[in-house]
Every structure is written in C-alpha cells, then in structure tokens.
Amino acid sequence: MLSQHSLQALLISVEVALGASLLVLPPGILIGRLLARREFAGKGVVETLVSLPLVLPASAVGYMLLSLFSIDGPLGARNLGFDPGILFTIKGALASAAVMSLPLVARTARVAFEGVDPRLEGMARTLGLGPLATLIRVSLPLAARGLAAAAIMGFSRSLGEFGATVIVAGNIPGRTQTLALAIFSDIQSGRMEDARGLLLITTLLAFAGTYITEMLIRGSSTARRREA
Amino acid sequence: MRRLLPILLLAAACAACVDGVSREGGGLVVYAASSLEPALEAGAAALEEAAGASLVFNFGASNDLLRQILAARQADIFLSADEIQMDRLESAGLVEPGTRVSFLANRLVVVAPAGSGLEVASAADLAGSAIARLAIGDPGGVPAGRYARSWLEREGVWEQVAERIVPVPDARAVLAAVESGGVQAGIAYRTDAMTSGRVAVLYEVPAGEDLAITYSAAAVAGGSRLPEAQRLIRFLQGAGAEKIFGPLGFVVMPRDTDRIR
Numbered sequence: 001m002l003s004q005h006s007l008q009a010l011l012i013s014v015e016v017a018l019g020a021s022l023l024v025l026p027p028g029i030l031i032g033r034l035l036a037r038r039e040f041a042g043k044g045v046v047e048t049l050v051s052l053p054l055v056l057p058a059s060a061v062g063y064m065l066l067s068l069f070s071i072d073g074p075l076g077a078r079n080l081g082f083d084p085g086i087l088f089t090i091k092g093a094l095a096s097a098a099v100m101s102l103p104l105v106a107r108t109a110r111v112a113f114e115g116v117d118p119r120l121e122g123m124a125r126t127l128g129l130g131p132l133a134t135l136i137r138v139s140l141p142l143a144a145r146g147l148a149a150a151a152i153m154g155f156s157r158s159l160g161e162f163g164a165t166v167i168v169a170g171n172i173p174g175r176t177q178t179l180a181l182a183i184f185s186d187i188q189s190g191r192m193e194d195a196r197g198l199l200l201i202t203t204l205l206a207f208a209g210t211y212i213t214e215m216l217i218r219g220s221s222t223a224r225r226r227e228a
Numbered sequence: 229m230r231r232l233l234p235i236l237l238l239a240a241a242c243a244a245c246v247d248g249v250s251r252e253g254g255g256l257v258v259y260a261a262s263s264l265e266p267a268l269e270a271g272a273a274a275l276e277e278a279a280g281a282s283l284v285f286n287f288g289a290s291n292d293l294l295r296q297i298l299a300a301r302q303a304d305i306f307l308s309a310d311e312i313q314m315d316r317l318e319s320a321g322l323v324e325p326g327t328r329v330s331f332l333a334n335r336l337v338v339v340a341p342a343g344s345g346l347e348v349a350s351a352a353d354l355a356g357s358a359i360a361r362l363a364i365g366d367p368g369g370v371p372a373g374r375y376a377r378s379w380l381e382r383e384g385v386w387e388q389v390a391e392r393i394v395p396v397p398d399a400r401a402v403l404a405a406v407e408s409g410g411v412q413a414g415i416a417y418r419t420d421a422m423t424s425g426r427v428a429v430l431y432e433v434p435a436g437e438d439l440a441i442t443y444s445a446a447a448v449a450g451g452s453r454l455p456e457a458q459r460l461i462r463f464l465q466g467a468g469a470e471k472i473f474g475p476l477g478f479v480v481m482p483r484d485t486d487r488i489r
Contacts, residue, residue: 071341071409087410088361088394170394170405188292188397189368 002201003194008174009182010201016090016178017158020097024105024154029147031102032109033135037118054103058163061099065092065168092169093176097158105154108213112146113139115220149216156209159202255282256456257302259293261309261443262398263334263372263417268307271472278463281456289398291369297322297448304451305460307443309334309399310371314444324447324454331464332443333479335418336375336433339402341409341426348430351383354413363394363405363414372399375441376415379433403427417441419477442481 002010031050035043053061068075069086077083086092116139124138125131140147162180169176171185179202186195256279260268265287268275276283286293290308294316297303301322308314311330317323338354340346346358354362365373373395380386394411396402399420406414407426414427421429433439445464447457463469470480 066408069410070407077409087408088363088405092410170396170410172394185366188295190295 002197003191005173005177006182006194006198006201009177009179009198012090012093012175012177013159013179016093016097016161017155019094020101020158021105021151021154023094023098024102025147025151028102028105028150028154029109031106032111032150033113033139035106036110036113050106051103053100058096058100058161059167062096062164062167065095065099065164069095069168087168088170088172088176090169090176093161093165093178096164096168097161100161100164101154101157104157105150108150108153108217109143109147111217112143112150112220115146116142145216145220149213149220152209152213152216156206156213159205159209255284256304256453256460257284257286258305258307258460259286259288259297259303260307261290261293261371262287262400263309263420264307264332264443265400266423267419267473267476267478270476274468274472275460275463278468279456279460281453283460289365289370291371292398301448301450303448304453304457305445305447307445308371309441309443310374311442311444312374313371314446317446317448322449324449324451324457327458327461328444328446329461329465329483330442331445331461331469331481332473333435333481334441334443334477335435336372336379336415336439336441337418337421337429338413338431338433339406339416339421339424339427340413340430341406342428344412344428346412346430348413350431351380351385353431354380355385355388359412360392361394361411362389362392363396363402363411365399365402366395366397367393368395370396370398371441372402372415372417375439379415379439382436382438422477 035047035050066087067073069084069092071077073079075084084091086095120142121134121138124134129137159178160180161178162184165176165178166181166184171177171181173182173185177185179198183195183198183202186192186198258268265285268285272283286296286303288296290310290313293303293306294308294313297306297317298320306314306317314323314328318328338348340348348354364376365371367373367377377386380389394405396405399417402414402416403420403424405411406416407424413430415433416427418429418432421427435441445461447454447461451457465481465483473480
C-alpha cells in the first residue's frame with residue numbers, strides 16, 4: 001500500500017520525532033518545573049519566550065535557525081571552526097522539531113508539576129531530602145503521568161512539523177523528507193495516491209498521540225481527585 | 229458596544245481596502261518562472277506600458293505554475309523556463325493558438341558560497357569529496373533541476389552525484405541554499421547567480437544542442453484579456469525586451485527562431 005518513498009518518509013519522521021522528544025524532554029521538564037514552583041523577576045518574559053514558537057509562524061522560526069547555523073551565522077561553520085552539519089541534514093529536521101515542540105512539552109510539564117501537592121515536597125525536605133533528591137524521588141514520580149503526556153505531545157508535534165523543517169533541513173527524499181514534507185511533495189508532483197496513503201498514516205498517528213495524551217492527563221486528574 | 233465600535237469601524241475599513249486591492253489586481257495576470265523574477269520586477273513599468281495594462285505576477289517553479297494553471301485557470305500569460313511545461317499546457321488545450329513563442333535563452337553555472345575556495349573545472353569535479361551536498365532544483369519537475377540533471381547525465385556523473393543532491397523547490401532557491409553554506413555547491417541559472425553577491429560562479433556549463441535552455445511564453449486560452457496578452461508577448465521579443473533582459477544575462481531570442489507548434 002505504501003510506496004518506497006512514503007515508507008522512508010515514515011521512518012524518517014519517527015526517527016526525528018523520537019529524537020526531538022528525547023532532546024526536548026530534559027529542558028522541557030526543567031522549564032516546566034521552574035515555572036510551576038518558582039517565582040522570580042522576569043518570569044512573565046520567560047513564560048512568553050518559551051511559548052513563542054507556538055504562535056510564531058514556523059517559517060519565522062525556520063528563518064531564525066537558518067540564520068543561526070548558516071555559514072556566517074553565530075553557530076555557523078566560520079564561527080565554530082567546524083561544520084555543525086545542521087543545514088540540509090536530518091540534524092536540521094531534529095533541531096526544527098525540537099524548537100517547535102519545546103513549548104508544548106514545557107507547558108504540559110508545568111501543569112504536571114502544578115498538580116503535585118507542594119506539601120508532599122515540603123515533607124520530603126523536612127525529612128532530610130535535598131532539593132535534587134526531592135525532585136527525583138518525590139516530584140518526578142508524582143508527576144509521571146503528566147510528564148509522559150508531555151513527551152507524547154512533543155512527539156506528536158514533531159511528527160507534524162513542516163514550516164521550519166523545510167527551511168532548515170530541506171526536503172530531500174530518503175534523507176530529510178518527513179511525512180509532512182512527503183505529503184507536500186506528493187501533491188506538488190501529482191502523486192495523489194501516495195499523498196492519500198500518508199494522510200491516512202499521519203491522521204492515525206496524530207489521533208493515537210492526542211488520545212493517549214488526553215487519557216494520561218484525565219487519568220492524572222481523576223487520581224488527584226480521588227486522593228483529595 | 230461603545231468599545232466595540234472603533235474595532236468594527238477598523239474592520240470595515242480593512243474590508244474596504246482589501247476589496248480595493250483585489251479590484252486593482254484586475255491587471256493582466258502573469259505566471260512566470262522564478263528565474264524571471266528579478267528581470268520582470270525591474271522592467272515592470274516598461275512591460276506594463278507595452279501591454280497597456282497593469283501586471284500581477286505570480287512567480288514559482290514552472291512545473292508548479294503549470295499545475296496551478298491547470299487547476300484554477302487564473303493566469304492570462306504563462307512564462308515557462310522550459311518547453312516541456314508549455315507542451316503540457318498546449319496538450320491540455322490551454323494555449324491560445326498562435327501565441328506561443330520561445331523568447332529567452334539562459335545558461336547553467338556551478339556556484340559556491342563566496343570565498344569557499346572550492347574549484348570546479350568540470351562536471352566530474354562535482355563528484356569529488358569536497359562536495360557533500362549539491363543543491364539543484366527538484367529534478368523531478370523544476371526545469372532548472374531537470375536541466376542540471378541532463379547535464380550531469382550527459383557527463384556521466386549523475387550516478388555518483390545523485391546521493392548528494394539537495395532538491396530545492398525552484399531555481400532561485402538554489403541560491404538561497406548556497407548562500408546559507410548548508411550546501412557546498414549548487415547548479416543555478418547564470419542570470420540568478422549574477423544577482424547574488426554572496427555566491428561565486430565556479431564554472432559555466434557549456435551550452436550544447438542537447439542542453440538548450442529556452443523560455444517559452446504563451447497566452448492562456450480562455451482569458452478575457454487576449455489583446456493585452458498578445459501585446460506583451462510581442463514586446464518580449466523586441467528591442468525593448470533586450471533592454472530589460474540583456475543586462476541581467478539573458479539572451480533574447482530573435483523572432484525567427486520561434487518554435488510555434
């Protein structure tokens with residue numbers, strides 16, 4: 001049912017989305033935690049900056065990344081002294097998906113941490129656990145469902161990324177051509193059969209991702225209600 | 229309501245100005261290959277005078293434009309970077325009989341980011357290890373990419389180079405890819421390369437009989453503005469066109485080489 005290039009696009013997409021969600025999860029969790037538990041000067045600005053890729057056109061984010069990594073850019077070959085190999089490679093697709101999915105991951109993680117009763121963390125501290133140990137042994141396990149939801153959100157968002165990816169990674173069949181890009185190319189070239197196959201697959205994946213996220217979030221809130 | 233009023237007024241004003249734009253957009257609609265953009269934009273005033281109408285441009289890869297014309301028929305004139313797209317338009321019965329002409333010729337060049345130190349003296353050099361990625365128009369459809377592929381095939385290096393190809397959506401996107409430094413080289417039109425100060429031309433692809441790059445113009449059948457379209461097409465082959473396209477590196481084709489099929 002799937003042509004060779006559709007299958008390649010699917011594999012590349014899964015690879016990119018997995019990589020991007022792994023890449024984004026640690027900073028996403030840290031930022032989510034910070035925003036959920038700390039008050040600091042300029043918090044509003046940090047919150048806004050983190051959410052910016054949600055509302056900016058993906059092409060604008062793509063252009064920022066392109067400028068950053070282009071040959072004379074701040075992180076370009078001439079400044080670094082070596083070629084970071086981001087542009088027109090799968091690393092570029094990874095970077096684009098990571099940046100575009102960070103807001104969703106951080107926001108979902110924040111909600112997950114906000115659902116953890118601060119008194120439990122306080123007790124852990126009173127009983128002699130350090131801040132890091134409290135985070136690892138108390139907060140993370142209690143927020144686990146929400147954090148899993150955050151990871152799946154990141155994965156799903158990465159699967160759908162188009163605008164930044166096409167600018168930073170190009171649209172190279174078998175290399176950087178993800179599902180989203182392959183659908184575009186199929187339409188451009190009139191391969192409607194392939195486009196339909198990919199449409200079906202992306203819809204299924206998106207449905208599964210969103211459904212699981214919803215279940216995780218709902219599950220964590222009912223659990224909390226039961227505790228209360 | 230008092231608060232809403234200014235917003236409503238603003239919205240109404242916006243609707244009015246959008247409407248104004250679309251009516252002004254009642255000009256002659258020209259779908260043109262992306263490589264013609266600098267020339268057509270620079271010469272717009274002269275072209276409008278020749279046509280006796282204001283012009284509305286839509287630039288893109290010729291294969292894309294063809295698809296758009298076939299799907300929605302919003303174009304009055306099609307300026308394609310190859311003959312193939314025009315053949316397709318003709319076989320769809322959408323070329324106004326007697327209006328098709330080949331009006332420009334172009335060349336391919338190999339370009340690299342300025343100051344890269346790369347040297348290319350033949351197609352075989354593109355198969356060397358210094359070039360990990362090579363940008364060309366998507367050879368599956370974009371004319372510039374198809375021309376580039378024909379050249380590489382003719383020189384017998386396509387097989388080696390195919391793995392390194394970064395296909396881009398239209399001819400001018402080759403320049404952007406090369407300027408970014410994300411590719412070590414690209415194959416672009418000479419005219420496009422001349423518009424960028426950030427790329428260096430390393431090699432000029434010799435024009436061959438089998439690698440004739442010609443631009444085809446025709447009025448799209450069924451348009452309501454045929455007289456203006458015809459005037460514009462006639463102008464594209466005259467001395468006035470030489471003034472617009474010549475300085476940018478195009479070769480304006482004399483009238484007797486028309487290939488009206």
